[in-house]
Amino acid sequence: MARDSKSKAVKKKGGLGRGLEALFEDETQNKETEEVQELELSAIRPNPYQPRKKFDDKSLKELSDSIKENGVFQPIIVRKSVNGYEIIAGERRYRASKLAKKTTIPAIVRQFNESQMMEVAVLENLQREDLTPLEEAQAYEMLQKNLGLTQEEVSQRMGKSRPYIANYLRLLTLPNKTKHLLQHGDLSMGQARTLLGLKDKDKIDDLAKKVAKEGIPVRKVEALVSEINAKKPRKKTNKKSAFIRASETQLSDKFGASVNISETKKGKGHLSIDFASSDELNRILDILGVNLDD
Template sequence: MARDSRSNDTKKKGGLGRGIEALFEDEPQVEEAEEEIQDLALDDIRPNPYQPRKTFDDKALKELSDSIKENGVFQPIIVRKSVNGYEIIAGERRYRASRMAQKTTVPAIVRDFSESQMMEIAVLENLQREDLTPLEEAQAYEMLQKNLGLTQEEVSKRMGKSRPYIANYLRLLTLPSKTKHLLQHGELSMGQARTLLGLKNKDKIDDVAKQVVKEGMPVRKVEALVASLNSKKPQKKSTHKSAFIRASEHQLADKLGSSVNISENKTGSGRLSVSFSSVDELNRILDIMGVDLDE
């Protein structure tokens, strides 16, 4: 039978530094036993506006909902008071599953958190559970940077990650939209996406990403493909000139005694260019063409 909350709700994943507790170490500590658990109306509760997770597993949510129907919610969600009701700090999955189970209330603990604490908790909670896709994780770091005015170094310290780790995730946000879609839906891995960022011709990323997914390429093969594409010199567009244009170039070159190039586009217009290597040569060409600059 599915449980109403995952056993690792409070389990800390390695590499997250001091974790959520570090955000509140300067605040008076309240023993959990003294915290009041209230049954709050679901209609009065709204999701955390800074929740980085955009997708929830429907199957897992249905299993949790079925468990809540039979057993109720064992672990209360955590909320903060807002202008209109409450905002979720932690436990959106239980909130969503309770709604799915057609419950009207959910057990909750009300705590007083600032906006910045809400943002950081939302990110840390999901990172600890490994709930975020690579793209969602990147967007979460970007949100912390923009909304809290943090540098990459400051984000790395708060999240307990290295600065290169944060930088590598933020680079994913520069991927084109179609490749982002593949990454978000798990068709493209973090390693594959990072490798595609190495393509010199950024316009090719979407097409190469599609090829990578279609052929199921491992990262090493993607690296080889990117290296191969980067080493290819761009092919010059071949220009097919008509016999009339070529003949005109030859006759003008003979008459002017200099190199002549005529380019023609599809509309019939074009450009005539005459090469010269010095001012004297330019004056000579102008004389031949009957151009008198003194007039």
């Protein structure tokens, strides 16, 4: 059957803020008069804001075989562009149809602006089961940068908590070799997030390779990170209290960045927040409510 498993995925990834229905709402008021057209596949291009880079070959081949036998049951949705059409929703059906050597595909043409194109691409893919953690993080970053949204606004649109969005965005600060392992499923979200706790960022790739090769569970990764961090030469300090460690954990979740609290004599102390780029610094300042333009 050519229909993809979108409804099943929606149940698993439900609660995505406004949702696809809201984005389509204005465009579907004249739904009764919409016409399904057979468009040339050669005239159609993928959504330029598509966050998903990896399509499962086996699943795509199964859909392609079904399309050969039964055709495409659900039309894709496109918008008119300067040169042909751009896909709003349905790239998987488009790819499978090309694989099936089809020359046309049923489609509905709607008017969407750039902002709507981006949101539809992100929402449609977040509702799927096979989007990788890195692709999900890149989708949130895309919304922030291209639509000029704050982290809070992204969390509201996606129906997710701010720490949830922050933790995914932190994955983008991983070194490239570790990102590759995460993208290809050799590392889990939990393992990758734990690796970000390494104070010496140059050691992340080596430890990530070891974790992926040996299949080390998250708890043991946490122990390895603590052990490596402890070996780093530093001034002798008093052992951190449970309160300080808990405070570091809560602040790290809030800011989506590594936080260190050190105590000195007479009750004084020092708090530091790590950031890997100017974008990440601006995100932390936004959380703190600091506006340097005032």
